[in-house]
Amino acid sequence: MPPAQSPVARRLSLLPSRRRALLAGLLVVPAVPLIGCGSQAVAQRGSVLPDFADLAERVLPAVVNIAVQSETTTVPPEFRGTPFERYFRGRRERTQGAGSGFVIDPTGYIVTNNHVVGSATRVTVSLQNGTEMPARVVGTDELMDLAVLKVEPRQPLPAVPWGSSGAMRVGQWVLAAGNPFGLGGTVTSGIVSARGREIGAGPFDDFIQTDAAINPGNSGGPLFNQAGEVIGISTAIYSPSGASAGIGFATPSDLARPVVEQLRRDGRVDRGWLGVSVQDLVPEDPRAGRRAVLVTDVVRNGPAARGGLRAGDVVLAVNGERTESSRVLVRYVAALPPGQSVRLSVQRDGRSVETSIQVGRRPPGPG
Structure with a gap:
């Protein structure tokens, strides 16, 4: 389906x-x-x-079909917040979906998208020869939309x-x-x-x-x-x-x-996190200055706040490497293990400032 x-x-x-x-x-x-x-x-x-x-012919044996079943409790919008809502809470609706994946290890490890398995209560993997096997979700990552599944094959799988x-x-x-x-x-x-x-x-x-x-x-x-x-x-x-x-x-x-x-x-991905909102800072005349990253907000009591970073700071470099876009900064920090310190070169009120921040663990969620 x-x-x-x-x-x-x-x-x-x-x-x-x-x-x-x-x-x-x-x-x-x-x-x-x-x-x-x-x-x-x-x-x-x-x-x-x-x-x-x-x-x-060579790669198709390692490509799999993925069927999922999920059960959800659905309350009609017109009954939400009314005394009748409790009558729907015990009713569960079964949904089905399908996706694809591929085998990366002959022992049965399979890669697919997180949104394929989602909150599935049952996952079934089908091989090209028609063999079906139940699969266990090893781990998922919402930010990269990835999931790893594991099946228990009787013999090594094509990978x-x-x-x-x-x-x-x-x-x-x-x-x-x-x-x-x-x-x-x-x-x-x-x-x-x-x-x-x-x-x-x-x-x-x-x-x-x-x-x-x-x-x-x-x-x-x-x-x-x-x-x-x-x-x-x-x-x-x-x-x-x-x-x-x-x-x-x-x-x-x-x-x-x-x-x-x-x-x-x-079974999970731990990413580094500063606890800031940032945006690209592009000079009006590209010849007049360099690209940088503007800190627009700092999460209260977050890693950046504890390290002294402020809203309005302009981040020029991370550990000596230039940061010309917010994407570069976010990815650089995300790749660091939580607990590691990072050195930011910042411009604040027209003067240069160096600050060291202990990277935190990025909270779950898409943001």
Whole structure:
């Protein structure tokens, strides 16, 4: 059963449901058919297109379908806050959903999106040969929209390796695989359309954009390079209709891999946190000054407040490294283990200030 679509103008669909945001027009998770990465096919105009047949045959056994069941208590809006509300609290509604995933370890570790499993009470993984196995959720991370599952196979499973998303160039071929609209074992091809896309999904937006057809149900499925390595995880699509419009987004493997390793090891991800609100500070004339980060608010009794940081401070560098955007600052701090100290170079009231802050643990939630 295909996952739910985004309510934001019904365009930003986080395959199947995740936080929806962006421009009025994005839907979370090409027209020219491509002949598949081992042999080559010649197009009518003489250009050479890749043949994905060998690649698909090699990687598909490691791509899985994920079915989930959830139970929720639903109180009709008209009865909320009335004496009749208690009559609905004991009634539970069962919902179903579907997504994709891929095996990263022959012992049964599987990667998918957090919004695929969500608050599921039951998760079932189906292999390409039809084998079904119950899965246990090892850990989830809402901020990166990632989840790690574990199944107990009777024999080692086919697995696929990670690749480097940073090595991918705009225009290079990619292959997407998954379970669109419940149609398991589906592959589509395209190119890397853009890198570093921000779609308003969270503080760690840095998506790969591709024109490989991605649809609801592809969520959590792998995006392969021509070597058969996972360089992205399908997460969102931009579409006015809910179906693929040739604009899909995948979480880069370079960002996903360390999170997956932490989830597999600890069942959670601990990120560093300063407790500040920040925004980019761009000079009116780019030639007149450097980019920096403006502190707009400081959480009371948070790490930054205890370290002496103030609203209105301009952060120029972290541990000696220039910070030209709020994204750079947030990611740098998030990568630090809670408890470690960080040195900020700050401009305050026209003078330079150095301050040391002990990084705290980022609280749960999307913010």
